[in-house]
Each structure stands twice: as C-alpha cells, then as structure tokens.
Amino acid sequence: MKEVKRIMVAAAAAVMALTAAGCSSSSSSSSSKSSSKVYKIGICQLVQHEALDAATKGFKEEVTKELGKSHVKFDTQNAQGDSSTATTICNNFASENEDLILGNATASLQAASAATKSIPILGTAVTNYQVALNLKKFNGTVGSNISGTSDLAPLDKQEKMIKDFVPNAKKLGILYCSAEPNSKYQADEVAKYAKKDGLKVTEYTLSDTNDVNSVTQQAASASDVIYIPTDNTAASCAKTINNVALKAKVPIITGEEGIMSKCGVATLSIDYYGLGKQTGKMAVQILTGKKKIAQMPVQYYKNPVKEYNPTICKKLGIKVPAGYKAYKN
Template identity: 60%
Template sequence: MKKAKKIAAVALAAASMSLAFAGCGGSAESSKADNSSTDGKVYNIGICQLVQHEALDAATKGFKDYLTEKLGADNVKFDEQNAQGDSATCATICNQFVSSNYDLILGNGTAALQAAYTATPNIPILGTSITDYGTALDKSDWNGVSGMNVSGTTDLAPLDQQAAMLKELFPNAKNVGILYCSAEANSKYQSDTITPYFKDAGYTVKSYSFADSNDVAAVAKTACDESDVLYIPTDNTAASNTGIIDNVATAAKTPIVAGEEGICKGCGVATLSISYDELGRKTGEMAYNILVKGEDITKMKVEAAPNVTKEYIKDRCDTYGIKVPDGYTEIKAE
C-alpha cells in the first residue's frame, strides 16, 4: 500500500513539473523530443550531399532539424559528408556508410541517391532534392513507389506552372533558351518535359547543355545571345555556378527564370519554388516513420514539398523593365 502511494506521489509530481514547463512558453512543447519511442536506441544516419549550395544545404538542415527535434540530440547521430559535385566521391562515401552499418542513408541530390542504392539493397535509403525518381532509378514504369529500399522526396515544382509563369512575365518574348548540365539526368528530364509547355505558349525553344563547370560560361553566352529569355531548371551544377551565369546574362541583357529559389537568387529574375527546408523536414518525417514506427520503405510513396511560391528579385526585374503581377513574393539576390 505504501509502495502504491509512493508511485502515485511520484506520478503527481511529474505531472506538476510538466504543467510548470508548459507554462514557460509554447515553444517548449513543440520542440520536445519523442524520446519515449526510441527505447534508448541511438540512430546512426549517413548523409551524402552531392554538392554545397543553398538549396541542398537547406534540405540537409531541415532533415537533421526534424529528426533532432523528434528524437533528441542524444538519440540520433549524423555522419554528414559532401561529395563536392563528384559522383565517384558519392560512391566512396556511401560505401563507407554501408561498411559502418548505419541505420539509414540520406542521398541529397540524384548522384548521391544513385550511389547509395548501388551500395546497398538492405539499408533504408531516402533521397531528397531529387527531381524525378523514375529517371534517377532508371525505372520506365515509375508509379511513385520503388518497391525496394528507396523512397524520399522530390523537389520538382509543377513544370506547366513554371512555363505559365514565364509566359506571364514575358508575353512578348519569341525565343526561350533552356540552360542545363548534360551530366544531370534530371535536368534533361525537366528540359524535355517543359519544352512542349513553352511551345504551346507560342515560343520557339532551344536547349543549351554544358558538360560541367568548365564550359558553363561559353554555353551560357551562346544561349543568351540566341534567346530573349532563359529558363534554368533545378540543376546542381548551375546552382554552383550562378555567379558565372549571372555575369554572362547581365552583359547580354538576357533575363533568367529559374526552377528554384537558390538559382534565382544567384542569377534569376523570378522562380516558382519550393522550400528546401520544408522538403528536408518532410524527408526527416519519412525517416522517423521508418526508424521508429517501422514503416516499410518498399511501400512508401515518394513525397513532394507541401507548397510552391512565385518569387521575384525586384532589382533585376526593374532593370529589365519587367512588370510583376500580384501574387509574387519578393526575395533578395545573393
């Protein structure tokens, strides 16, 4: 009887402490880790990021933030490595993760995802900042579920809406050039997919592809000289070279519409973009469901970012005399 009373007293004291902490501010409750479901386990997660730039950095941060908030900093450890844009380095990194027998691998960028699923058929692999999983996984019958140890999130904003936005901003343009890196399969996918939308809008369309960072400037100059406006899809190599592209486009007085916010800040006038932080957090939620709730990754559908936003760079739009309609959010150039 005394033991029961003691237990009840402890429980009452714990409840009182919880109420006291709750009264200190709303943020305490929202950031509280769900330690009860970890059973003391420490989850080890390998993160292979293809290259360092704003979009991919934000996705990685969102992923880590979500899991740290849910599990607690003591219950999740991240081995975060950057491949500096090299596919072979992605393979080396992911093979190290497999040798370490990590609980889950995040592939941030298409080449990173491809390296991860080549390295292991067993460890759960989530991708983020991936445009098209059918292309990335070489699955012609892609239906949104891989059927293997791979799932994740896509960063593709609707291409028909991107084409409509370009038409909204440049109704009198004649020639649209699409600039992308030929080494990135997802960039070619975007170019091929958006081209019919541009043609339906009445534009003449031509694609300009560069092999790597070494020929960005030369290809961008040709594209600018032959186009009234350029479109750059979500492309990691382009995102890492926006300074070069911006110099060329500014000299040629050719405006650029970008497929995502980071490229737009670097060299564009407008974008229809997702939040890569939100994308990373969505991927973190998927990781939590796999690791803690035991969801079967082979049956998990690839998820998209919850929101897209029309954004513009005011100074650049003013320079080109672009009249921006209502419904756009101003962002700052880098």
C-alpha cells in the same frame, strides 16, 4: 521483550527489502537508458549550395527533434559536385552499416542505391525518381529500400512564367547540365509546353562547371529568355551565369529559389528547408519501425510559391505581373 525484538527485526528487514527494491529499480532504469538505441545516419550531399544546404539542415533538425540529440549520430559528407565521390561516400556508409542513408540530390540517391539494397535510403531534392533510378514502372512508390521527397514544382506553371515576365519572347534557351538526368527531364517537359505556346526552343547543355561561362554566352546571345531547371551544376555557378545574362540583358526563369536569388527574375519556389523536414519525418517513421520504407510513396512539397527577384527585375527593367511575391534574402 522477545516480541519487541521480533518486531524490530521484521521492520529492519522490510526497510532493507524496500531499499533493495529501490536500488534494483534505479539500476534497471539506468541500464535501460544506457542501452537506448543510437541511430547512425549517413548523409551524402552532392554539392554545397543554398537549396541543398537547407534540405540537409531541415532533415537533421527534424530527426534530432523527434529522436533526441543523444539518440542520433549524423555522418554528413559533401561530394563537391562529383558523382564518383558520392559513390565512394555511399559505399563507405554501406560498409559501416548505417541505419539509414540520406541522398541529397539525384547523383547522391543514385550512389546510395548502387551501394546497398538493404539499408533504408531516403532521397531529398530529387526531381523525378523514375528517371533518377531508371524505373520501368513507377506508380508513386519506389519499393525495396528507397523512398523520399521530390523538389519538383509543376513544370507547366513554370513555363507560363516565361510569358508572364517576357510576353514578347520568341526564342527560349534552356540551360542545364547534361550529366544530370532530372535536369534533362525538366528541360524536355518545359520545351513541350513552350513549343505549344509558339516559342522556338534551343537546349544549351553544360558538361561540367568548366564550360558554364561559354555555354551561357551562347544561350544569352541567341535567346530572348532563358530557363534553368533545378540543376545542381547551374546552382553552384549561378553568379557566373548572372554576370553573362545581365550583361546581355536576357532574363532567366528558374526551377528553384536558390538559383533565382543569384541569377533569375522569377521562379515557382518550394521551401527546401521544409522539404528536408518532411524527409526527416519519414526517416523517424522508418527508424522507429512505424512504417516500412518499401510501402512509403514519394512525397512532394505542397503549395509552391510564385516569387520574383526585385534586384534583377529592376536592373532589367521588367514589370512584375500581379500574383508574385518578392524574394527576400
């Protein structure tokens, strides 16, 4: 009888031990889950327009997919096209000690760079990092706490599109905002190629959105064709530009699809949603410690596509050359 009691006591003890172990394991698992890192990401988008919206969307979707919805918190803010507002936004991100900052467009990247030298910063929809950050030397990697993706499509190929669509053009007007250094860089490069092709080049600069109509009228009245680079001011006012250019029957070649969709005849297009996703992958590698941002080269979008705008080409009576894909809204 005593032997039976000893066996029963031992069995009960074993059950209690197993139960305790199970509770301990469950408690440990629950504790681990509750203490999982939630990454805070501040997003400063310079202005609302199709290209930048797509880049932000692609970035957020890629980061969420990789890290999980419960492990990432975005603070997405729009500077409404104002550089000083972008500065305020990024200074707030820095004071809140975000885990990473995304600067969507050049002015946003510049504001983030001025706000912090320690928090990782990724740029997207930035054309030229050397120009944007005023770097004396640039070998493809910014170093320090900055990297990102570029929306630059080959400028020599963009210039060739001018001759494709307006073969008899002699006067090229380049329209861009003087406050955007990357636009100035693109304008200068395209001007070099155009002059080699025998075109007379004149630059027409916008100071802000207030003089878009008047400056576009100047460009349209004196040009056979207009080129607009990846310029945020022009992008936000593309419909105004189109009203002027269409009336003057002057075709426009653009640096990106969003502008072309509203006022251009053709572009060498990149996918800004895809560019945002590409930037999102970089963010995940940085946040999870798989790569150090100081060692990450700036990345470029591969395989840009030749596109034309069927609606505007038809209105201007332009014959579309071979090798171009019709833009579909």
